[in-house]
Amino acid sequence: MKAIVQDRYGPPETLTLADVAAPVPGANEVLVRIEAAALNAYDWHAMRGDPRLARLAMGRSRPRVRIRGRDFAGRVEAVGADVRQVRPGDAVFGDLGEANGAFAEYACVPETSVAPKPANLTPQQAAALPLAGITALMGLRDVGRVEPGHRVLINGASGGVGTLAVQLAKALGASVTAVCSTRNVDLVRSLGADHVVDYTREDFTRDPRRHDVLFDLVGNRSLTALRRALTSTGTLVLSGGGVYRGGSLVGPVWLIARGRLLAPFVRHRIVTLAAAPSREHLDTLRTHVEAGRLAPVIDRTYPLHEVPQAIRYLESEHARAKVVITV
Template structure:
């Protein structure tokens, strides 16, 4: 099969299209013919081996997983032993987690990490959902505990996670404030945001409006500024994978480390968001999508052989919403 492989850490130029052996599903796994795969900030962090401490699990000298890509949508080709809920021919979507491998024509994935594709979404839209959607869902529900009537601020509302978080927060009955740049104000408002703050002209931390939940997807503001936007007993949710900071993730990592320490001494809830593939979350995302409450926004699509160009576009911070690979 064709796949985008990487044998050393580095810039997008380290990624090459190559012929590799197609995977064979083991017990409990399914083989999926990939129709679309989505890019995430995770992909270029893994590509560059950033931060350095992550190489302890990804591979100290070179990536253990040669093929990049987590999110995918496609059709099941074959299934391994003991697979009960998925059959050949099923249209599915899912997240490979740290195993990677979605930038390829075929991928093997545990049955528990895939779900039926939302019937009303294209493969490209479905591929855009798993990691970004799970991040938004966990940030708002599992961690943020958003309830109807809550006021929610989303810093980074025009990104891959942010565009989904705006829609999910509205579906949960919240009043939503989205923070973005000038060119994305119209997009964020069209997704249902009640208030939009253009950070090039306004500072959300200096507004009188306070929020029960602040979901920070960028890592570009201090803890003091983020907490200033909260109600006295509000919750700050920190997610560190959103933005490329001059070639390093160290900015968001440092913010999260400080947040964990500060959480022991302040009234505000300060929580760190971590995500993992989950059939339950995929099913919830599918339900929202099929009910018309959640529609992924796609900025650009690229063919498989242009994955390096797609990642270059993503990490240069030009992308808004999702960048998707067609296979």
């Protein structure tokens, strides 16, 4: 099969299209013919081996996993002997997690990491959902405990996670303040944001409005500044998934680590988020999509052989919402 492979850390040019052996599903796995995949900031970090501390898990001198890509949508080609919930021919979507492998014509996925594709989405739209959608859902519902009537602020509202988080917060009954740049104000407002803060003109941490939940997707403000935007008993949810500049030893992990250390000593709830693929979360996303409460926003699409150009576009900081690969 054709796949995008990587044998050393570095810029997008380290990614190449190659012929590799097609995977064979294990007893609890599903072989999916990939129709579309999506880029995430995770792919950029894995490609660069950045932050360098993460190489302890990803591979110290070179990537342990050669094929990049987590999010996918496609059709089931074959199933393992113990698979019960999906059958060949089913249209599915999901997240391969840190196993990667979605930038390819075929991928093997644990049965627990796939779900039926939302009926009203194309494969390209469905591929844009898994990691970003699960991150948004966990950050708001599971960790942030957003309830009807809550005031929620989303810092990084125009990104892949942010555009879905705005919609999910509204679906949970919250009043949403979205923070983004000037060119994205109309986009996030169209997604349902009640208030929009243009960070090039205003400092949301100095705004007199206080919020019950602040979902930080950027990691570019201090804990003191972020807490200033909360009510006295508000919750700060930290997710360090953004693409930040300049090779770093720890990257946004430092902010998250400081948050964990500070949490026991302040009135605010400070919680950190690590999204994990889950059939339950995928099913919840599908329910919201099919009910018309959630729709992925796609910025650009690229063919499989142009994954390096797609990641270059992502890391240029011009990308908004999702960048999708067609296979």
